[in-house]
Amino acid sequence: MANERVTDIVERLALPIVEQAGVELVEVEYRKEGSNWYLRVYIDKEGGVDIDDCSHVSEQLSDELDRVDPIPNSYFLEVSSPGAERPLKKxxxxxxxxxxxxxxxxxxxxxxxxxxxxxxxxxxxxxxxxxxxxxxxxxxxxxxxxxxxxxxxxxxx
Known part of the structure; x- marks a missing residue:
C-alpha cells in the first residue's frame, strides 16, 4: 500500500460499499485546503442521490477507513453528489x-x-x-x- 495513492486505496475500499448501497462511485479526491486535509467521495445514481444515500455510504466507508487506516494524517471525510456538472472520467x-x-x-x-x-x-x-x-x-x-x-x-x- 505504501506506493499506492490515497485516492486509489480509498476507491478500492469504497467500491464494494457503494455497490452494496446501489449507487455509483463517481470520483475520489484527497486534497489539502488551508491547514486541513479533505477526503471527498462523490456518488450518484439514476435520479440522483439523497442525504440517506450519502449518510449510509459515509458511515460504512468511515468504519472501513478506521479499520484499514490507510491515511496517516487527520482529514475530513465528505460523501456527496457530484452535482449537476459532474465530471466525465470513465x-x-x-x-x-x-x-x-x-x-x-x-x-x-x-x-x-x-x-x-x-x-x-x-x-x-x-x-x-x-x-x-x-x-x-x-x-x-x-x-x-x-x-x-x-x-x-x-x-x-
Missing part, C-alpha cells in the same frame, strides 16, 4: 452523456481554442464529437480523447 460517463451539454477543456489549443462548450454528439474511446456555437454559427468538432484535460456536464443557457 468511458461509461461519456457514453451516458451523449446528447447532453458538456464543457471540454483540452491540454493544448485546437482550432484556436482550449475549451469547447456544446452538445456531445458521439463518443468512442479515441475521440468525441461536440457541436458548439462559434460566434453565431453552430459547428462540429472531433476532439481526440488523448487531448482532453477535463470534461464535465455543463449547465448553461
Amino acid at each position: 468511458p461509461a460517463d461519456f457514453y451516458k452523456a451523449v446528447g447532453e451539454r458538456v464543457h471540454i477543456r483540452l491540454y493544448e489549443p485546437l482550432l484556436g481554442q482550449k475549451t469547447f462548450d456544446g452538445t456531445l454528439l458521439s463518443y468512442n474511446e479515441q475521440e468525441l464529437e461536440v457541436e458548439y456555437i462559434d460566434k453565431t454559427a453552430a459547428k462540429r468538432v472531433i476532439l481526440p480523447v488523448s487531448k482532453v484535460a477535463s470534461a464535465r456536464l455543463s449547465v448553461w443557457l
Whole structure:
C-alpha cells in the first residue's frame, strides 16, 4: 500500500460499499485546503442521490477507513453528489452523456481554442464529437480523447 495513492486505496475500499448501497462511485479526491486535509467521495445514481444515500455510504466507508487506516494524517471525510456538472472520467460517463451539454477543456489549443462548450454528439474511446456555437454559427468538432484535460456536464443557457 505504501506506493499506492490515497485516492486509489480509498476507491478500492469504497467500491464494494457503494455497490452494496446501489449507487455509483463517481470520483475520489484527497486534497489539502488551508491547514486541513479533505477526503471527498462523490456518488450518484439514476435520479440522483439523497442525504440517506450519502449518510449510509459515509458511515460504512468511515468504519472501513478506521479499520484499514490507510491515511496517516487527520482529514475530513465528505460523501456527496457530484452535482449537476459532474465530471466525465470513465468511458461509461461519456457514453451516458451523449446528447447532453458538456464543457471540454483540452491540454493544448485546437482550432484556436482550449475549451469547447456544446452538445456531445458521439463518443468512442479515441475521440468525441461536440457541436458548439462559434460566434453565431453552430459547428462540429472531433476532439481526440488523448487531448482532453477535463470534461464535465455543463449547465448553461
